[in-house]
Amino acid sequence: MRxxxxxxxxxxxxxxxxxxxxxxxxxxxxxxxxxxxAQWAHPMCSPQTVWMTLAGPGPERQGLLGLGWKSVGVLExxxxxxxxxxxxxxxxxxxxxxxxxxxETIYLAHWMRQSGLADLLPSLPDTVWVGVSAGSMVMTPxxxxxxxxxxxxxxDEALGVVGxxxxxxxxxxxxxxxxxxxxxxxxxxxxxxxxxxxxQTAISVVDGTVKVxxxxxxxxxxxxSRQKR
Numbered sequence: 001m002r003x004x005x006x007x008x009x010x011x012x013x014x015x016x017x018x019x020x021x022x023x024x025x026x027x028x029x030x031x032x033x034x035x036x037x038a039q040w041a042h043p044m045c046s047p048q049t050v051w052m053t054l055a056g057p058g059p060e061r062q063g064l065l066g067l068g069w070k071s072v073g074v075l076e077x078x079x080x081x082x083x084x085x086x087x088x089x090x091x092x093x094x095x096x097x098x099x100x101x102x103x104e105t106i107y108l109a110h111w112m113r114q115s116g117l118a119d120l121l122p123s124l125p126d127t128v129w130v131g132v133s134a135g136s137m138v139m140t141p142x143x144x145x146x147x148x149x150x151x152x153x154x155x156d157e158a159l160g161v162v163g164x165x166x167x168x169x170x171x172x173x174x175x176x177x178x179x180x181x182x183x184x185x186x187x188x189x190x191x192x193x194x195x196x197x198x199x200q201t202a203i204s205v206v207d208g209t210v211k212v213x214x215x216x217x218x219x220x221x222x223x224x225s226r227q228k229r
Contacts, residue, residue, distance in 0.1 A: 001121050001124045002022045002126075002128045002206050003203075003206075004130045004203075005139060005166060006130065006131060006132055006136055006201070006202040007133055007168040007169050007170070008063060009063025009064045009132045010064065011200055012216075013215075014213050014214065014215050015200075015201075015202045019128070023097070027068050028069070029070055030069060030096040031072075031095050031097070032065075032073070032095060032096065032098070033072070033075040033092065033095045033097070034054070034065060034074050035098060035101060036050045036054075036074065036076065036101050036103075037076060037101075037103070037108055037111050038100070038103030039101060040078070040104075040107065041103060041104035041107035041149065041150040042102075042104040054074070065099065069097075073091065073095075075098070077108075077111040077115040078111055080116065080117070081116075092124070093124075095127070096127065097130055098129050098130070099130050100136075101135055102133030102135055102168075103134045104149050105138050106143070106155075106157075106158065107150045109138050109158045109159050112138065112159065133169065136166055136168065136203075137158060137165075139158065139159055139161040140160070140161075140162055140165045141160040141162075141164075142156050142157060142165050142191065143158055143166075144167070144189060144190055146177065162205055162210075163193065164203075164210070165194040166194070166195055166197065167182075167195065168197060168199075170201075170217055171198060180196070180219070183219065184196075187221035190221075193222035194220070195218060195220050196218060196219045196221070197214070197217075198217045200215045200216025201214035201216050201217065212229075214229060
């Protein structure tokens with residue numbers, strides 16, 4: 001699977017260019033499935049925010065669903081365990097892109113496991129995963145305690161598909177918990193490599209190669225080196 005891990009979606013020409021490169025053809029020729037599952041467990045989200053992402057005129061839709069896809073469908077992971085796999089599996093196998101919205105990361109990881117989607121990922125080498133916020137963080141090993149709003153069993157472990165953690169929405173206006181200082185404190189509590197990225201930044205992972213695409217600000221933290229842009 002090819003991963004495009006973003007903080008705010010496809011928000012600029014550089015990220016869009018990387019998406020097209022990963023697809024290997026124009027967006028207009030590609031089909032997408034939108035996964036809103038993470039929104040249901042986050043305190044800042046509601047049925048209204050899901051609807052606005054799907055149908056509203058705001059930046060959430062323009063940065064994810066309003067890119068000109070050939071078609072877009074909705075895949076709600078909480079529904080999948082109650083229907084036959086033979087029904088939903090073709091939907092996933094036949095789509096070019098999974099658009100995975102933000103919200104509560106651990107809740108999303110839980111339903112990816114429960115639905116069977118997590119186990120399916122290794123068999124989707126040509127599918128592109130476009131994550132937004134929690135939709136990106138779910139692929140990491142750890143998210144940090146400050147980003148956990150739902151987890152009955154405790155812990156901050158996500159799926160660990162990639163080998164680094166992500167602090168999203170770096171220095172987002174009005175969000176005091178997402179400052180650069182907060183990101184550095186968070187990184188000090190996260191084992192292994194980590195990135196703090198703003199909404200104009202994305203991280204691509206293709207065949208194990210990690211690349212930062214940015215028209216904004218980002219910072220890398222790990223035990224060997226530190227980069228800041």
